[in-house]
Amino acid sequence: MAYSFLEDEELKMLRDSIRKFAKTEISPLAAQLDKNEEFSPELTKKMGALGLFGTVVDPKYNGQGMDYLSYIIAVEELAREDGSQAATIAAHNSLGAAPIYYYGNEEQKSKYLPSLCDGTGLWAFGLTEAGAGSDAQASKTTAKFDSSSGEWVINGSKLWITNSACELTKGITVQAVTGRRPNGRVELSCFLVPADTKGLIRKAMKDKMMWRSSNTGELYFENVRVKQEQMLGKQGDGFKIMMETLDNGRLSIGAMGLGLAKGALALSLNYAKERETFGKPLVKHQAVAFKLAEMATRIEAAENLLYKACWLKQNKKDFQKEAAMAKLYCSEVAEYCAREGQQTFGGYGLMKEYPIERHYRDAALLRIGEGTSEIQRLVISRYIGC
Numbered sequence: 575m576a577y578s579f580l581e582d583e584e585l586k587m588l589r590d591s592i593r594k595f596a597k598t599e600i601s602p603l604a605a606q607l608d609k610n611e612e613f614s615p616e617l618t619k620k621m622g623a624l625g626l627f628g629t630v631v632d633p634k635y636n637g638q639g640m641d642y643l644s645y646i647i648a649v650e651e652l653a654r655e656d657g658s659q660a661a662t663i664a665a666h667n668s669l670g671a672a673p674i675y676y677y678g679n680e681e682q683k684s685k686y687l688p689s690l691c692d693g694t695g696l697w698a699f700g701l702t703e704a705g706a707g708s709d710a711q712a713s714k715t716t717a718k719f720d721s722s723s724g725e726w727v728i729n730g731s732k733l734w735i736t737n738s739a740c741e742l743t744k745g746i747t748v749q750a751v752t753g754r755r756p757n758g759r760v761e762l763s764c765f766l767v768p769a770d771t772k773g774l775i776r777k778a779m780k781d782k783m784m785w786r787s788s789n790t791g792e793l794y795f796e797n798v799r800v801k802q803e804q805m806l807g808k809q810g811d812g813f814k815i816m817m818e819t820l821d822n823g824r825l826s827i828g829a830m831g832l833g834l835a836k837g838a839l840a841l842s843l844n845y846a847k848e849r850e851t852f853g854k855p856l857v858k859h860q861a862v863a864f865k866l867a868e869m870a871t872r873i874e875a876a877e878n879l880l881y882k883a884c885w886l887k888q889n890k891k892d893f894q895k896e897a898a899m900a901k902l903y904c905s906e907v908a909e910y911c912a913r914e915g916q917q918t919f920g921g922y923g924l925m926k927e928y929p930i931e932r933h934y935r936d937a938a939l940l941r942i943g944e945g946t947s948e949i950q951r952l953v954i955s956r957y958i959g960c
């Protein structure tokens with residue numbers, strides 16, 4: 575099958591509608607929310623009303639039934655304006671709803687998905703811990719089976735969990751150690767833990783440099799009891815579920831990088847056309863024009879890589895290597911474009927009044943979150959046979 579991901583009319587319409595929404599609804603609020611480090615439930619619900627929750631989930635569970643590239647383009651368009659809002663949507667879809675959709679049994683899907691697709695509630699992905707970031711198997715959170723009650727009892731903590739500690743949080747998928755495998759390594763399993771479960775303490779983390787209006791939580795599990803039917807997948811499937819979820823998640827982080835880069839280029843181009851130095855617009859100085867040309871070229875390469883990875887996923891082909899490459903490269907292009915864009919703005923680019931300053935800070939997360947650039951290189955190196 576030849577591959578093509580050139581945009582058809584439907585994708586163009588989707589892109590235009592999300593761009594319009596981002597410009598009219600997100601852009602006017604972004605600087606203030608960032609300054610106040612404030613998560614906006616109202617804005618989040620508006621994104622839900624637009625159909626950005628449960629994007630690729632089957633309509634039979636209330637989802638939007640979009641294809642993967644459509645979802646990725648939606649995230650990209652949000653990120654052009656604001657990384658925080660894009661993060662809320664990317665985390666909810668790729669990390670929140672997706673594991674339930676892909677690994678849940680029929681009962682779990684029918685129970686949880688409809689309310690995660692209707693635009694009112696968020697679900698989070700509880701993998702990272704204070705001592706388990708890149709080394710995701712180093713989890714210390716445990717789930718012990720209590721045979722007298724037939725329940726699992728979870729103890730431990732999680733850190734940097736997007737969408738986990740706000741009023742819209744409905745629950746969290748939690749990875750916990752449930753035993754030892756015959757090969758001596760830890761056995762990890764996943765549990766669906768509703769936000770109001772007794773013993774679960776959720777706190778919003780503050781003083782972030784970036785994504786300041788997305789919600790990031792730290793979670794404490796103090797004898798949190800869950801029933802067997804809240805286990806996602808089989809006992810011992812937890813790490814595989816988490817890793818495969820991250821394979822998909824890398825596409826949406828790639829989209830955030832691509833969108834941020836495109837936003838930075840658009841801002842810089844506009845500014846360079848308006849601002850004059852030495853008697854002519856900046857854009858007519860070769861030093862600036864070449865900078866913009868380099869940004870545009872890297873964006874084109876990033877877009878091709880990301881959309882190809884989406885096409886592979888959509889067509890049920892191996893996409894994991896390309897997803898890691900797209901996440902790595904789009905993050906680097908985002909950071910490059912934010913920095914060069916800021917350079918184009920000169921002193922103004924250092925002021926919060928100009929969105930390029932926020933893009934510059936937001937770009938930093940992309941090479942760290944959902945697998946650092948070093949982890950992406952590790953994953954890619956394994957795929958190419960190192």
Ligand code: COS
Nearest residue numbers: 702707708709710711813814817818820821943944945949
């Ligand atoms: N899909 C399915 N299974 C996978 C997988 C994937 N992408 N990656 C690993 N696995 C499986 C392996 O097949 C192996 O299974 P067996 O033990 O049954 O053979 C098991 O998981 C362990 O794999 P491995 O030994 O390769 O794991 P490592 O501890 O070396 O870790 C990396 C692999 C580094 C790739 C993983 O820990 C990782 O992705 N870390 C980054 C985590 C991350 O992104 N954190 C940020 C989260 S923010 S939301």
